Amino acid sequence: MSIRVVVADDQELVRSGFSMILDAQPDIEVVAEAGDGAEAVAAVRLHAPDVLLLDIRMPGMDGIEAARRVCSASGCRVVMLTTFDLDEYVYDALYAGASGFLLKDVRRDDLVHAVRVVAAGESLLAPTVTRRLIADIVRRGRTAHGVRAGAPAARLSARLSALTAREEETLRLLARGLTNAEIAASFVVSEHTVKTHVSNVLSKLALRDRVQAVICAYETGLVVAGEGEGEGEGY
Template sequence: MSIRVVVADDQELVRSGFTMILDAQPDIEVVAEASDGAEAVTAVRRHAPDVLLLDIRMPHMDGIEAARRVCEQSSCRVVMLTTFDLDEYVYEALYAGASGFLLKDVRRDDLVHAVRVVAAGDSLLAPSVTRRLVADITRRRPKSPEPPALSSLTARETETLRHLARGLTNAEIAATLHVSEHTVKTHVSNVLSKLHLRDRVQAVICAYESGLVAPG
């Protein structure tokens, strides 16, 4: 089955370019385009895509609000696209439920890879975005005790969350903990379920906000 995608950007040239790149892939199909956030939300309702590529700055309804509505109302995964590598956009987009965040100067192959990764249920951030995200979370984190929800994790699940926050893949976590990748996937699933998190990106946010992991 093809990965079904909606592309939302108020610039027609950008929208058409992304559509052309993605439609050229044998496993990806662009099912609709949208020129603003409201159109993007409507397109997701109508076409039930797997992934929404969503610009942040758009008229009528911005990408942040559109992402929030899409993530609340559907299982569609959202990848945010912007020309502006700014902290507040990263933070708000991820809190809205976005699973990926890429700059518009992303390479063709990286764009396609991002769609595939997010459609498979994982998360993806540009390296510069990850650095800014960690710094921003640390700066904003309230000086409060560890959230009670973390106490529901087992010791091994807590270890897994720490490694997730440091950017390790499932294979790397498995090697570190001397367990199978299947076991790591189970731990990751348990962490997301117990903490009511959508994906690995939100797990990273949770780990830093709670103080479970510190920069460096």
């Protein structure tokens, strides 16, 4: 079964280029393209894709508002497209429910890999900015937004008590940017076991994905900005 994708960007060359690369894959199908946020939201409603590649800066309805609407009304996974790896709008995109972001100069193979990763339920952040990005969200005092709509940090703090000791440690390591493989090595268990721990964390905290779990860890004080710097890099 193919991964269904919508590509939304106000630059036609970017849209068509990404679409051509993805459509050439045997397991990926681009079901629609969109030139602005409103078109992207409409395309998701019409085609029910698995993944939406969404430009952050577009005329009319921008990518942030489009992501917020898509994530609140569907199970479609959103990956934001940006020109700069520390684009200020990336913070708002994560709070809107996006599963991560890609730079527009992404390599062909990395673009394809990203779509597959997100479609499989994982989250995607550029390796060079994972911990720095989340820590900066906290330093900017963005807690007023909450980790997700209707889930303020205080409520999530109370839910942390439902986690087992191993699940809580898994959340800490996620927040420090470690991959499943690195967490598995730290625990001396299989990656499958780590995936189970991550799934349990998301379920118990009622979070959408790993990105939201990382934000939760910082906003609830489970992990302090700057703590554990130098550990793991990767998606």
